[in-house]
Amino acid sequence: MQSSGSPSRHRVVGSERLGPYTLLRLERGGLEPGVPGQFFMLEAPGRLLPRPFSLCLAPPGELAFLVDPIGPGTEALCALRAGDTIAVLGPLGHGYRLDVARPLLVGGGIGIAPLPYLAQRLGGSPPAVLGFRTAEHAEAAALLPGAEVVIDPVLVTELIEPGFDVLACGPEPMLQAVAGLCPDAQLAWEAPMACGFGACYGCVVEIDGALKRLCLEGPVLDAARVRDRVEALA
């Protein structure tokens, strides 16, 4: 458990559009950025429950999150302006293991969110392949200079070559495909969460063959831990 107190309030420093997405920059305050792939619960103004986001970037003194406006909570977060404040709790959960020899970052759509901070923590610019639905969505690739980018109908999995330690985040079908190609991959999954620290039991997914809370077990999981699930869905 990373935090047992009330969430701390953080001022919005800026909000930038990247295609359909918004990069929301907050003052870091006393929060640690944590390990890439860990997540923070952000207050969604006007909504009852906070929303989970992995950290996208950690500029000095700031924490930045990539938000896709897909519902009332994420729309409210995208509407925030510099000077507004929101409550933030984190970092939470388990992120990527960074002790990999030949990293390859694989991202799909909004799933590229944790990869810029991951690249930074891996020491510079590891190779990255990104897939997007449209050219507009692909504008977010600017967050990872040097990445190879494909747009639907080309799939990002077509760019994965053997011999790499794959660290991936993206939609479930992409993660299933990556798990099939790379049995040793580290995959960042997603699930609806009310709390982010194991209290609500809402975010279960099938892990090691049983329903387990993603906030405590993940969100980054070794592909082997979800293999039964991937095979059942295939």
Place this chain on the structure above:
Amino acid sequence: MRILNASGCLDAIAAPDVARQLDAFVTKTVTPLPREGSAPPRIAETAQGMLNAIGLANPGRERFVADHLPRLAELGVPLWVSVGGFCAEDYAETCTRLPDGVEAVELNLSCPNVDEAADSAAEIVAACRAATRLPLYAKLSAAHPDVAEVARAVAAAGADGLSLINTLRAIALDRRLRPALSRGSGGLSGPALKPVALHAVSVCHEATSLPIVGMGGIFSGRDALEFAACGARDVALGTVLFTDPGAATRIRSELAAACAEVGVVTPEDAASLVKSPETGPKVPA
């Protein structure tokens, strides 16, 4: 006024520092056999509330007593065990297995996410009364047409207290008008529930002399004080813990200011301000 958690709204082993803020920790409901719970999605946000259909996921009473209870005891927080089942014998048998160190048993007579026990609330309480000397709190649903009548029945059957209220069965639809939860329906919690809970506490306080743990949408010290004014001796926090793991400490500190604002010294004093819940004003003018 003690501040507890609502059963199922906190894992004290995963978040011990949240549990230590409470005056007692109430476990997730324990059933005779292990239950994996409902398939995801299990939660959905609604206007001023949320739905959950966790489905009483729990390790079953044998593993709970052997593995979980000793670890919970190490927290140093008084423990209440929430007990569930599908007939009176289920509940009573679990009661017999609980050690004396448990402070109280809460009988979950009202989970909206499982089929209800065939036996009446009073039958279940009577069976448990015969099985244990531990204090028994009956957790009732406000979905019953006359919750005060149920309260009188469980009081007569030997309950020592009431936990009011459980979530209310509800559904929410997604954008394509399909149920948002895989189970279809779920339990509604959060601020939307508070007026319903206050009414149930009021009428059960009128109907019985039992101590009441009030819960349902408590997000502030003022909310907790309103429950005291309606007759609750203690309160429990549920949904608020998801948004604020420091809620118990915060609400405890807010209570003093909320009392001062209405001119009472303690939350207990607020109860005397309320007359008949069905006819008089519920909060002081």
